[in-house]
Amino acid sequence: MNALLDLKxxxxxxxxxxxxxxxxxxxxxxxxxRGKKVLIxxxxxxxxxxxxxxxxxxxxxxKEILPGLFAMTMDTEASLRxxxxxxxxxxxxxRIGPLAKAFDFVAxxxxxxxxxxxxxxxxxxxxxxxxxxxxxxxPSSGHIIGLLAAPQAINNLVKVGLIRSQTxxxxxxxxxxxxxxxxxxxxxxxxPVNETVELAARVHEETTxxxxxxxxxxxxxxxxxxxxxxxxxxxxxxxxxxxxxxxxGGDAGPVLEAARLAxxxxxxxxxxxxxxxxxxxxxxxxxxxxxxxxxxHGLRTTRQVASSIGEELGY
Amino acid sequence: xAADRARRATDKGPSSAAxxxxxxxxxxxxxxxxxxxxxxxxxxxxxxxxxxxxxxxRHGSKVLVLTVDPAKRLADALGLDGIGxxxxxxxxxxxxxxxxxxxxxxxxxxLDTKESWDAxxxxxxxxxxxxxxxxxNPLYQNISGRFIQSHDYIAMERLYEIxxxxxxxxxxxxxxxxxxxxxxxxxxxxxxxFFSSRLLRWLIVPYRSRLVNVATKPFYQIADRILGTEFxxxxxxxxxxxxxMYDGFVERSDSVGRLLSDRRxxxxxxxxxxxxxxxxxxxxxxxLTARRLHLGAIVLNKVLPVYLRGSEGATxxxxxxxxxxxxASHLAPALEAxxxxxxxxxxxARVLTEVADSYLNFxxxxxxxxxxxTLLSVVPDVLATVPFFDSDLFDLAGLVRLGEQIWE
Numbered sequence: 111m112n113a114l115l116d117l118k119x120x121x122x123x124x125x126x127x128x129x130x131x132x133x134x135x136x137x138x139x140x141x142x143x144r145g146k147k148v149l150i151x152x153x154x155x156x157x158x159x160x161x162x163x164x165x166x167x168x169x170x171x172x173k174e175i176l177p178g179l180f181a182m183t184m185d186t187e188a189s190l191r192x193x194x195x196x197x198x199x200x201x202x203x204x205r206i207g208p209l210a211k212a213f214d215f216v217a218x219x220x221x222x223x224x225x226x227x228x229x230x231x232x233x234x235x236x237x238x239x240x241x242x243x244x245x246x247x248x249p250s251s252g253h254i255i256g257l258l259a260a261p262q263a264i265n266n267l268v269k270v271g272l273i274r275s276q277t278x279x280x281x282x283x284x285x286x287x288x289x290x291x292x293x294x295x296x297x298x299x300x301x302p303v304n305e306t307v308e309l310a311a312r313v314h315e316e317t318t319x320x321x322x323x324x325x326x327x328x329x330x331x332x333x334x335x336x337x338x339x340x341x342x343x344x345x346x347x348x349x350x351x352x353x354x355x356x357x358x359g360g361d362a363g364p365v366l367e368a369a370r371l372a373x374x375x376x377x378x379x380x381x382x383x384x385x386x387x388x389x390x391x392x393x394x395x396x397x398x399x400x401x402x403x404x405x406x407h408g409l410r411t412t413r414q415v416a417s418s419i420g421e422e423l424g425y
Numbered sequence: 426x427a428a429d430r431a432r433r434a435t436d437k438g439p440s441s442a443a444x445x446x447x448x449x450x451x452x453x454x455x456x457x458x459x460x461x462x463x464x465x466x467x468x469x470x471x472x473x474x475x476x477x478x479x480x481x482x483r484h485g486s487k488v489l490v491l492t493v494d495p496a497k498r499l500a501d502a503l504g505l506d507g508i509g510x511x512x513x514x515x516x517x518x519x520x521x522x523x524x525x526x527x528x529x530x531x532x533x534x535x536l537d538t539k540e541s542w543d544a545x546x547x548x549x550x551x552x553x554x555x556x557x558x559x560x561x562n563p564l565y566q567n568i569s570g571r572f573i574q575s576h577d578y579i580a581m582e583r584l585y586e587i588x589x590x591x592x593x594x595x596x597x598x599x600x601x602x603x604x605x606x607x608x609x610x611x612x613x614x615x616x617x618x619f620f621s622s623r624l625l626r627w628l629i630v631p632y633r634s635r636l637v638n639v640a641t642k643p644f645y646q647i648a649d650r651i652l653g654t655e656f657x658x659x660x661x662x663x664x665x666x667x668x669x670m671y672d673g674f675v676e677r678s679d680s681v682g683r684l685l686s687d688r689r690x691x692x693x694x695x696x697x698x699x700x701x702x703x704x705x706x707x708x709x710x711x712x713l714t715a716r717r718l719h720l721g722a723i724v725l726n727k728v729l730p731v732y733l734r735g736s737e738g739a740t741x742x743x744x745x746x747x748x749x750x751x752x753a754s755h756l757a758p759a760l761e762a763x764x765x766x767x768x769x770x771x772x773x774a775r776v777l778t779e780v781a782d783s784y785l786n787f788x789x790x791x792x793x794x795x796x797x798x799t800l801l802s803v804v805p806d807v808l809a810t811v812p813f814f815d816s817d818l819f820d821l822a823g824l825v826r827l828g829e830q831i832w833e
Contacts, residue, residue: 126465127702250465267563269655302466333779337766341776344763345756353759357752360741364732368787369780371730371813403786404793 114323114395114423115141117291119236119283121246121319123254124295125305129327133295133399134247135162136415142179143416144425146242149180151232153257159183159247164409180241189227225260226277233283236290251294251309258284258292258317284318291322296386298326298379307389321394325419326383328401330376333369342369397422447806449693449831452721453480453595456691458588458684459721462600463695464705468726471827472695472811473599478531478821479828482520485528486594491584492535510537512587515821523822532593541579549670549677564663577612578678585681610716613682617675691721694805698725698794703801710803722807724831725798729813733791738784746781749774809833 114120122134131152138150149172152159160168165175170188172180232244248254261280268274284290292313296306306324313321334342344350346366354362387396399418402411453459453476461473470492477490489512512534520527543560550556559565584598667674684690692713696706706723713720732738745752753773761768811830814823 127697128466267659297466301470331783333783334776338772338776338779340764341760341767341773342780344760344767345773345776350756350759350763353756354752357755358741358744358748360737360744362741362745364735364738365742365745365780365784367730368733368738368784372783372787403789 114291114293115144115146115243117243117289117322118241119232119244119246119290120322121248121254121258121290121292122295123248123251123292123309124325125252125302126250128295128297128302130250130295131159131162131247132412132415133293133325133327133419134245135159135412136419137293138179138243138245139163139176139412140416140419140423141243141245142176143420145178147178147180149182149232149235149241149244150247151182151184151235151244152247153184153228153249154247162408162412184228184231186224186227189231193227193230223264223273225257226264226273226280229257229260229284230276230280233280233290236283237279248292251305254292254309255312255316258313258319262318281318287320287322290319292319293323293325294321295325295327297328298330298383298386300382303382303386303389306386310390310394321391323395323397324386324390325397325399326386327399329383329398330372330379330401332376333372339373342366342373346370449476449479449722449724449807449809450483452691452693452807454484456595456721457593457689458584458596458598458687459691459693460598460600460685461693461695462709464702464709467695467697467702467706468811469695470599471824472693472724472726472831473597474533475824475828475831476693477533477595477597478824479832480595480597481529481531482525482527482825482828483832484594487530487532487592488595488597489532489534489587489591489593490597490599491533491587492599510534510540512591519821523820523825525821525825529594534587536580536583538579541583545579545582546670549673551669555666555669559663559666562659562663562666564659578615581613581681581685582677585677585684588684610685610712610718613678613685617678617682686716686718688719691719693722693724694720695724695726697727698797700793700797703797707801707803710805714803720803720805722809723801723803723805724809724811726811727813728810729787729791729794733784733787734795739788742781742784742788745777746785749777749781752777 120137122130122137124130124133134150138148142148150159152168158167159181160166160175163175163179163181165181168175168181168183170182170185172182175181232246235241235244249257261277261284264273265277265281268277294306294309296302310321310324313319345354351362351366390396397419399415399422402414404411459473459476461469461476463469473492474490477488480486481488512532515531515533517527520531542565546559546565547556550559580598580600584596587593588596694706694710694713696702710720710723750770753770756773757768757770760773767773809831811827814826
C-alpha cells in the first residue's frame, strides 16, 4: 500500500462530486506531513485547491502554502511561455503578444497541444526532480483520458520536430508504473461505481498510465452488529418504542427513523462497494475513507481526510 | 449563529415548490428544449431522465432525452443496454413492467461524438472526394475521436439537428458538469469565430508561399520548430479541405447559437444543497442570466428528510445518549419479553448510543443544507426540492418517483 507514496507523480481523478479535490489535497498534505517535498497542481483554473488549505488563491508560479507543500494552478498559456523559454530558447519578451494569439489558435487547431501543455508541466517538474511527489488534481473521469492520451496521440500525429522529442520523455515518465500513477476517487453509489469501473478499463486500454489505487470516499459507518440490529428492530415497535418515548419525555420516532435511514443507506452502498471490488483488478489497492458529517471544507477537513488516508495506507 | 439561522429556515418549513411564476409541469408543457445542467454528482442525468419520463407519461407528447455526457450513464438510468447515437424508443413493455401507462412516447439517445462528426462532414462536404479525404485525415480522426473541445460543439450541433429534423414535442438534454457546460454554451460561437479567424487564413496559405510572406514568416518559423513541418502540412491540408465547408459550418453554428437563446428553449439547473456544488450551480445560473438565456428552474436534489431538522429530535437524541445506561436498564425487560436474547442492558445501551449519535451526525448535515438553501442568491421561476431517496433510482418506476417530486 505504501507504494502509492513512493510514486513521483499521481493524477487524482473521479466523477464530479465525489470529492476528487478533497482527496488530492489530503493526499498531498499527508505526503508533506511525512516529510516529503510535495507539489499539488490544480488543472482547472476555476478550481479551489487553495481553499482546501485555507490559503490565498494560487497561480502558475509555485508557492509554499504549508511546510513542504507547494501549490500551483495550471495556466496553459503560462505553461507554453515557460516551455518556449526553457526548451526552445526562443527570446520570449516582445514576442509573446502575437504568440499568445497564435497559441490560442494552434491549441484549437492542433488538438492535443493544450492537453500536452497541461500534462507536460507536472511531468517536467518530476523530470527535473524538483519535488519528491507531484499530485495533480486532474480533470474529472470523463475528461482525464483525453488528457493522458494526448502525448501518445501527438506522438502518432507528429513525426519530427521539437514537440515529437518532447512527447518521447513525457511518455517515458507517464508509462513508468514506478514513477506515475492514477488514483480514481469514487463514492459507494451506483453511478460513481459504474464510472470508476469504466474508467479503469479505459485507462488501461487508451493510456500508458497505470491505475495505482481506488479511493472510496464517504463510506458510512456500520451502526450495528447483527445482534444489535435485532435489538434495534425490537426497539422501534411498541411496547418498547412507547416506553422509550416515555422515558426520554418526547417523540423518539424521528431519531429511530434516522437510524433506519443510515442503515438502509449503508446497506445499499455496500452492494455497490462489493461490485466495485469485484470489477477492479485485485492488484489495485482500495482505500476507504469515512463519511464526514460536516459537509464543510477547509484545512480542518483536509487534515481529517489526510489522516484517514494515512491510516488506510498503513502508517 | 449558523445553527440559529438554519433553525429559522426550518421554521419556515420546507416548501417543495416556491413558485412565483410557474411549475415544472408548465415548463415542460410549453418549451421544446429543456437543457439540464449543473455540477457533477448531483443527479443531473437522473433528473433529466425523470423530467422526460414525466412529460411522456403526463402530457401525451413525444419526448426525447439526449445525454451528451462523455460518461455513458443514461443507459443505466433508463434501464436500457447501450442506447446508441440514433434515437431509440423506450419500449411500452418497460413502462408496463413498472406499472405505468404512458400517454405519450419516450425516446432516448446518447451522443457518440465520433459518429456525429462523421455525419456532419458527410452533410457539409461539397463532393465525395473532399468527404473521403477529410474522413481519412489523421488530424480529423483525432479531433473527432479524442479531444474534448470537439465534444461540446457536436453536442449542440446534434441537438440542433434533432430539433430541426424530427418531430419531438420536447427534447430534454443532459449536459456535462458545470464548467464544461459553460464551454458547451460557448461552443457554437467559438466554432464560428474559429472558422472566421485570420490565423486560419494564414495557415491555409499553400505551404511554399508562406515562407516568402514577410508578415507571417515568424509565425511559421516558430510553428515549424514546435510542431514540425509534416504536422503543419497535415494541419493545413485539413483546413484547406475544411474551407470548402466553411459557409455551411458558420451558418450552422450561428443557427445552433440562436436555438439556445430561443424562447422555446429553457435551462434547468440541478444541484444538491452541499456548499460546493451549490456555489457552482449559482455561478451557472448567473451566467445563464448574463447571456440572456432562460433559467426555467432550479432543482435541489437529495435533500435530507425534514425530521432530521427538528430541535425536539436533537433533545431526545442528546438525552438518549447521556442516559443510555439508565434507559437500557428500564427497557431491558420489555425487550427481553420480545426475545430473551435481546435483554442485555449493555447491548441496548450501545444501540441507543449509536442511534442517537447517528441522528446528531445527520442533523449537522441537514441543518447545513437548510442554511445553504436560505443563502441561495438566485431566484428562478420554479424552485423544486427533491428529498433524499434511501435507495438508488435507476429504473423507470424509480424515475417516476423522482419525477413526481419534481412535479409537485
